[in-house]
Amino acid sequence: MTEKELILTTVKQCRRVDLYIDPLPLTPEQQFHLKEIHSRRQQGEPIQYILGSCEFLGIPLRVDSRVLVPRPETELLVETAVNLIREFKKTPARVLDLGTGSGNIAISLAKMVDSIDVTAVDISAEALALAKENAGDNGVLSKIKFVESDLFMNLKNHLLKNQLFDIIVSNPPYILTSQISELPSDVQHEPLLALDGGADGLKFYRRILAEAPAFLKAGGKIVWEIGDNQAESICELILRNRKLCHCEPEGRSNPNNMDCGSTLLTILSLSKDFVAPLGLLAMTNNQFFEITDCIKDLNGKERILILEKIDG
Numbered sequence: 001m002t003e004k005e006l007i008l009t010t011v012k013q014c015r016r017v018d019l020y021i022d023p024l025p026l027t028p029e030q031q032f033h034l035k036e037i038h039s040r041r042q043q044g045e046p047i048q049y050i051l052g053s054c055e056f057l058g059i060p061l062r063v064d065s066r067v068l069v070p071r072p073e074t075e076l077l078v079e080t081a082v083n084l085i086r087e088f089k090k091t092p093a094r095v096l097d098l099g100t101g102s103g104n105i106a107i108s109l110a111k112m113v114d115s116i117d118v119t120a121v122d123i124s125a126e127a128l129a130l131a132k133e134n135a136g137d138n139g140v141l142s143k144i145k146f147v148e149s150d151l152f153m154n155l156k157n158h159l160l161k162n163q164l165f166d167i168i169v170s171n172p173p174y175i176l177t178s179q180i181s182e183l184p185s186d187v188q189h190e191p192l193l194a195l196d197g198g199a200d201g202l203k204f205y206r207r208i209l210a211e212a213p214a215f216l217k218a219g220g221k222i223v224w225e226i227g228d229n230q231a232e233s234i235c236e237l238i239l240r241n242r243k244l245c246h247c248e249p250e251g252r253s254n255p256n257n258m259d260c261g262s263t264l265l266t267i268l269s270l271s272k273d274f275v276a277p278l279g280l281l282a283m284t285n286n287q288f289f290e291i292t293d294c295i296k297d298l299n300g301k302e303r304i305l306i307l308e309k310i311d312g
């Protein structure tokens with residue numbers, strides 16, 4: 001639907017088709033409602049906040065200024081995760097959603113996969129309250145645990161019970177702090193917490209790389225949404241995070257010598273067996289990550305990265 005159609009179907013409480021087959025004039029109340037919507041829109045408020053809802057993978061969600069408006073690119077993250085879960089063939093699949101916001105990722109996974117146990121984390125209590133409402137509205141509350149936490153901070157009980165995750169999914173904040181004031185005005189209405197990825201936009205990828213190994217099973221995956229043109233920087237980050245040198249291939253003992261950026265796309269198009277010898281690894285206490293895939297969005301931009309945890 002176009003934005004105009006979206007507004008009119010909301011104001012007239014009708015279906016899209018009714019706008020064309022039965023175009024009744026607006027009542028005075030509807031005219032007042034329409035004016036109100038236009039004036040909020042003129043202030044730059046996102047249309048989804050004004051209408052109070054949006055759709056993600058065909059699933060209706062409530063949204064307001066407590067959460068980021070789910071983006072179409074993130075649907076690709078969910079589709080990727082669903083394919084990985086089906087490959088695992090393990091039931092129930094144990095999935096961690098870091099930075100759940102409106103709950104769009106957790107809820108769509110819970111609706112698309114029958115046997116799944118999702119833990120949805122956010123640092124914002126306000127976002128979690130809305131995510132819970134959305135899970136209830138969509139009938140999947142029993143499949144999702146909501147945890148208020150700064151990333152993994154409050155998940156220590158999972159470790160105590162040895163309840164490791166099969167997959168960690170995350171669409172973390174990835175905008176550079178310095179670029180936030182230049183964003184379009186509707187984006188500036190969204191919570192800063194959902195946008196700000198730190199000075200280089202990579203703060204959350206760095207933290208997740210360092211903290212995730214303890215929470216993931218061997219062979220477990222991380223599925224990340226990444227920002228425009230971040231694939232090469234994240235590749236460099238993974239290289240720099242490599243701590244032990246025994247995985248270093250001959251003649252490449254200094255990671256800084258690797259021409260990582262320019263070779264990333266070639267590396268990612270190679271088979272998994274070839275990626276590891278090239279040293280595309282992040283290592284923490286003999287546990288490290290290997291990039292196994294990079295998926296482009298409909299605009300041809302690298303958007304989803306898949307990492308696999310290897311226990312060395």
Ligand SMILES: C[S@@+](CC[C@H](N)C(=O)[O-])C[C@H]1O[C@@H](n2cnc3c(N)ncnc32)[C@H](O)[C@@H]1O
Nearest residue numbers: 070099100101122123124150151171172173194
């Ligand atoms: C880019 S939004 C993604 C929201 C939603 N998952 C989506 O895909 O639309 C990032 C989310 O991470 C949350 N967040 C920010 N810092 C966090 C932290 N330290 N720990 C956990 N969640 C955090 C924000 O509150 C926000 O909801």
